Amino acid sequence: MAKYNPPEQSRALQWIDIIFVVAAIFLALWLPLQAGWAGVSRAIQKIDNPTWEALGQTPAQVEQWVKLGFADAAAAHDIIQNKFDYSIDWTQLVIMAVVIIGYFVFLFKASDKEYREVIDEKFNGK
C-alpha cells in the first residue's frame, strides 16, 4: 500500500476543530442537565403527622437520627419517605439498547476498516 500523506491542516481549521469538539462536549453535558434528564424517578410518599414508628424506625435508629441533628420524625420524613420507582419503561429500554449496540457495532466495524489501512502501511502490505 502506498504511504498516505495527510494534508496539512491550517491554523484556522485547527481552531474550528477545537471549537467543534468543545461545543460538542458542552452540549452533551449541558443538554441533559437543562432538559432535566439528569435525574431519577422518585417521589416522596407523604405521611401526615409522622412519628418515628410510622416511619419504620427502631429506637436505635431514632437515636442515630437525633445525633445527626434530626430532632423529630417530621425533620427526617422527606429523607425516609423519598422512594424510588423502579417500574421499567420498555420503549425507552429498547431505544437505549439499540443505540448502545448500534454504537458499538459501528465503532468496531469502522475501527477495523481504519486498522487494516494502518497495518497495511506499517507492514508494507507484507
Next chain:
Amino acid sequence: MANTASAASAPQKVSLSRVLGPAHVWALGVGIVLVGEYTGWNFAADKGGTLAALIICWTIGLLYTSVAMIDSEVTSTVAAAGGQYAQAKHIVGPLMAFNVALYLVFAYTMLEVSNAILIADTIKSYAGEGFESWHYEGIIAGVIVTLAALNYRGVLMTLNVNFVITAVAYLAIIVLFFSVQPWSQGTVLRLGEMVTPDNALPYGWIGVIAGFHWGIWYYLGIEGTTQAAEEVRSPARSLPYGTMAGMITLLVGASLTWYVCASLMPWQYLGYTYYPLLDAGKLTGSKTLEYMMFIATILAALASANGCINDAARAWFSLGRDRYLPTWFSAVHPKYRTPYRSILFLVPIALAFAFIANLGQAITFSILSGVLHYTFMSVNIVMFRNKWPLGSIRRGYTHPFHPLPAIVLFILCVVTFFAIFLGYGAQLTAMVVFYIVMSLWFHFYRYRYVRRGEQFTMPWPKPRGY
C-alpha cells in the same frame, strides 16, 4: 517516545520524564479512587438498602479486579501515555482509540468536578452562616486552578503530593475503624440494629441491580494507573504491581468503610448523606475523630482531583500527538516536561461544569463514561490475545484464567448499563448519541489528517488475521 515541544511548529524533541515508581502508580490509582469511599458509594444504599451496598461493593469489586487484571497485561505490554487509548489504537483501531480517549477525558474531568464540589460542600457544611456563594465558588475555582498549576509544574511533584495525601486519607479510615472497636458490636457499632431483616433490601433484588450504578464509584478510576505508562521507570514491573496493590487497598478500604457506616447509620440517611465517613466520625461522639474525618474527606477529594487532572490531560495530549485532534495539544513543556497545553485547556471545561452541575449529576457523567470504557476493555483483551497469542510478543505480565475475567467484566457492564437505565436512561442515551456524533465526525472528516502507519508504534509482528 519523543514528542515535539510544539508539534505544529518547532522541531525540538522533548519527551515526558520517566521518573515514577510503583508507589507513584499506587498513589495515582488509589488517589483518584479513594474519594469514592468518602462519598458516592453510599448512594448505592439509597438505591437498594445497606445490604445491597455491601453486595455491590464485592460484585463491583469483581468487575474492577477483572479490569485491573486485564489492564495490567495490556498496559505492561503497550506502555504509552494515554493508557487504554494507546491500547485501543494498537489493538482495535483508530476510531475506537479516539472514543476511548474521550471516555477517559469525560470520566476524569467530571470526577475532578465532583471532587471540587465535594470539597466546597464539605467546607460549607462546617462554615456557618457567613459562608456565601462566592466563598463556595471560590473554593471550587481555587481547587481546580491550584491543582492544575501543580500538574503543570511536574508529574513527580504531583504524584509525590498524591502519595502523601492519599496515604493520610487511607490511614484515617483505618484509624476510624479501630477507634470504634469493631470487635465489640454494641459498644459503638450497632450493625444488627441498623440493618434488620425488614430493611436490608427494601426494594428487593431490583434495588441491588439499580445500586450497581453507584457501586462503580467505590473503585472508579483505578484503571487510571495506566496513564503514567510513559512516565514510569519500569512499566512492565511498576504498572501491574501498582495497579494490583491499589485494587487490594481499595477492596479492604471499601469493606471497612461499609462496616463502619452501616453499623452507625439508618440506611435512609446513609443513602442521603454526601459525607458518610465524616458522619460516621460525628456519630462516634469523638470530636477528634470527627475533625480527622473532615480533613481526610478534603484530602481524599484533593488527591482524586489531582490524579484526574493528570490523567485527563495525558489522554487529551495523546489525541493531539497522533493528530486525532489538532497537534497544538501535543506540546510538552520544555522545562517541566508535562503536557501543559492539555492541562490548561481542560481547566475552563472543568470550571464550567463545576458551576452548573451538582455532585450527583457530575458523578453520573463520570460513571457513564467509565462503563462504556470497561465494555471496550472486555472486548479489547480478547482481540489482543487473538491477534498476538501468548508467546508471539513479550508481555510484562500475563493475567490468569483468560477469558473468564473478560466474560465477567462484560456481563457486569451489561448489568450496570441496565442499572443506569433505571435512574438515568435518557442521560445515558444522550451521551451515547454524543459519542456517535463524535465518531462520525472523526471517521468521515478528522481522520484524513492522521498518518496511517505511524500510529502503530509498538515493535510487534503483524497481528494474526491481517
